Amino acid sequence: MKLRQAILPVLALSAATALHAQSLPGNSAPQPVAIASSIPAAADTPFAGEVRLSVDATQIARGIVTVRETIPVSRAGPLYLLYPNWIPGDHRPSGPIDRLAGLDIRARGESVAWRRDTIEPTAFRVEVPKGTTELSIDFQLLSVPASVVAPQMLRWSSLLVYPAGYFVRNIPVSASLRLPSGWSGASALSALSIGESTDFERVGLDTLVDSPVLAGKYVKRVELGRNLSLTAAGEKEENLAISADQLQGLRSLVVQADRLFGSRHFDRYSFLVSVSSRGGGSGIEHHRSSENFESSSFFTAPIENPDAQTILPHEYAHSWNGKFRRPADLWTPDYRTPMRDDLLWVYEGQTSYWESVLTARSGLLPHEMILGRFASLAATYSEGQPGSRWRSLQDTTGTPLIFRGNSPSPSWQRDFDFYTEASLLWLDIDQLIREHTQGARSLDDFARAFFGGRDGDWGEVTYDFDDVVTTLNAIAPYDWASYLRHHLDATDGSAPLDWIKRGGYRLIWRDTPNPYDMAVGKADDVSDYSFSVGFALSGNKVTTVLWQGPAFKAGLLPQMTLVSVGGRGFSREALESAIRTAAQTGKSIPVRAKDEDGEHDFSIRWTGGLRYPWLERASSEPAPLDRTLAPLPGK
Known part of the structure; x- marks a missing residue:
């Protein structure tokens, strides 16, 4: 201790001397290198010719998709090719540039050197040789290998590069796609059918990127209304058995949206739904389609996971709010x-x-x-x-x-x-x-x-x-x-x-979950006690701890595993019994939990019992909220 006390002042003096020396004239003091970009900004000018894009997804089960692309060029000299990065619907830079491999650019059959931009790693500078009328580009998009029967959502934004300097809506693209043997699929793009080899209509690059392709071995399509359909792909054919009630609900969704918005901003629309054991209950909006990833029980047991049933209405509403009408500073001319x-x-x-x-x-x-x-x-x-x-x-x-x-x-x-x-x-x-x-x-x-x-x-x-x-x-x-x-x-x-x-309602608390929370908790294997002891569990593992809640104040941490509660081995029943007992006795709830350092004891101070939120009618008068949720009548 004495030695440390003697050394500390010396260290402090040395540090102060070093800081003082840095400010003296004559020491090396660099200046920043100016950040300048040579990449041309997007301009609303026509693009000469068309981009031809050929995507081979026959090895997608191995995590390999091969791209061949031809881009016309009008002059020699520097050209920037951009890999899409800011993708509409993601609200952030999300282009999977880390998965691009094997980039090979050729002019008249000869390799052309390229250089990645040091500021924007999704931009590639190419010196186009004299006499060149088009560039050929090859690369692979790599991902984690999947099951040979797992459905796939192919996003064109991951499978191309495009020339800088143009609004993407002005760049016409003709795309083709090859799928594994026996596979088929669907997209908002026009094609007679999407099978093992498909040529799509020529569209602007913005429309192509906004039109993903759902593909798989087991695919089912149903009609939902005028120019509206749902296509689902699954790992098993039985996962695609849509119940009559759910089908009626989806058809009613189309009717209710028509009545709500009073117009359509698409010529056709397709819900694209991948149902898989790998599904996570998520979606991305597009103007003429959805892009949804659901669990394998999405169609076969819809009421068991009510949260998932709101996702298709969400993405469909986005065709109006987000795609047709879009915040001015969220709309961009390129990616x-x-x-x-x-x-x-x-x-x-x-x-x-x-x-x-x-x-x-x-x-x-x-x-x-x-x-x-x-x-x-x-x-x-x-x-x-x-x-x-x-x-x-x-x-x-x-x-x-x-x-x-x-x-x-x-x-x-x-x-x-x-x-x-x-x-x-x-x-x-x-x-x-x-x-x-x-x-x-x-x-x-x-x-x-x-x-x-x-x-x-x-x-x-x-x-x-x-x-x-x-x-x-x-x-x-x-x-x-x-x-x-x-x-x-x-x-x-x-x-x-x-x-x-x-x-016309009031928020009340009961000791049992409302029907929605009960079903969601069961579907997600989550027990939520946030409004009582202040944590949520998945099985016996703590997933979240409410900031400054009872469990937080006791010292319980996320990712800990509960071992016992109230002196009994952990179970949901034991925890709820301990919470009820504490409400009667006014005593703290003893909890033992473990982490990688071993087991630890905690004492949670909570005497308010089990609390779950409900909405209750405030009177017998008609409630305006009920009118909000009531179907709109036809004219």
Whole structure:
């Protein structure tokens, strides 16, 4: 100890001397190298000729897709080829450049040297030789090998490069695709059928990238309405058995969306659904199709996972909100220009509102399931999201740019709340419009005015914050700008929850989960005690701990495994019994958990019993919220 005390002042003096020396004149002091780009910006000018793209996916089960591409060139000299990076729908740079391999560029049969840009690694500089009229490009896209029967979603954005300097809508592309023997597929692109070898219609690069191909060995197609279909691909044929009730719900979804928006911004639309044991319940929107990845029970047991049933309505609503109408600073002319996500609370937030409403209106889920979903969200933002005390809803729109996997503490950090909390913001706006117009108008009118109109136009119309406010004021005059900015910018822990009272309901707590939370918990193997002891479990492993909740204060950590509770070996029944006992005795709940360092004892102070959120009718009068969820009648 004495030796350390003697050394520390010497170290401190040495450090101070070194810092002082760095500031003396005469020492080396570099200046930064200027960052300049030679890559031409996208311009709205015609592209001479067409790009020919040939994709060979016959070895996709081995994780290999081979690309051959021909790009016409009009002059010798430097040319930049870009690999798509900022992909619409991802809201972030997401092009899988790390999976590109074997890039070979040739002119008149001879290899041409290329050099990757040091600032933008998805850009390649090529010196085009004199006399060259086209470049031939070959490469492979590699991925983890999959089962030979696993369905695949082929995204064209991963399977091409394109010349810089043009709006991608001005670059015509003729594409062809080869699939493994016995496979077939579907896309929004025109083709007589997608089989082992398919040539697609010539389209602009933007349309091609917006039109993925679903392919597999077992494929089923059903018609849902005028120019609307669903194509599903699965690992087993029996996974594609769509129940009559679900089929009716999907057909009703099409009808309800037509009645809501009053127009269509596509010539045809196809739901593309991959059902697989590898499915994760996710989706990506496109103008004329969806791109969905679901579990193998998506069709065979739909009510067992209600959350998954809202995904098709979500992606379908995006054809209007997100694809036809798009935030001005989120629309980009190519796949190199960065997207700005500040209006995702409209793009994703309002779409998340419509996913619940359209799911209820179409009958894909019963009314009480959607009420349970709203109750769970209301509870989260009334007391389960302490991060709203430092991070605004507006700031969460930056999450796609900063997210790097699971948050260590999602309740404190917040992540994708521009979906969930913003959906409640729009629910509140719906109920506020109904209240101020005595039920004569609603958010339905906003949707028809803002996202509808121009029937048959499947281009893009951009908007900004002022456009949203102007349309709301045309529906129901109010200080919408102040209202929106208050809820978007607040960091006081508040949330848009007045819709509960306006909608004729109240948030209550019971000791059993509502039907929605019960089904989701069973489907995801999650037991959520966030509103009581303050943690959630998958099996006996702690998945999340509520920031400053009872378990947090006791020291319990995510990823710990529960060993015992209340003196009994861990089970869900033992935990719930201990929570009930603590409510009666007022004593803390003893918990033993283990991690890689061994077993540890904790004492959780919680005497409030089991608590799960429900929405309950506030009176016998008709509830405006019920009207929101009721199907729209035909004219």
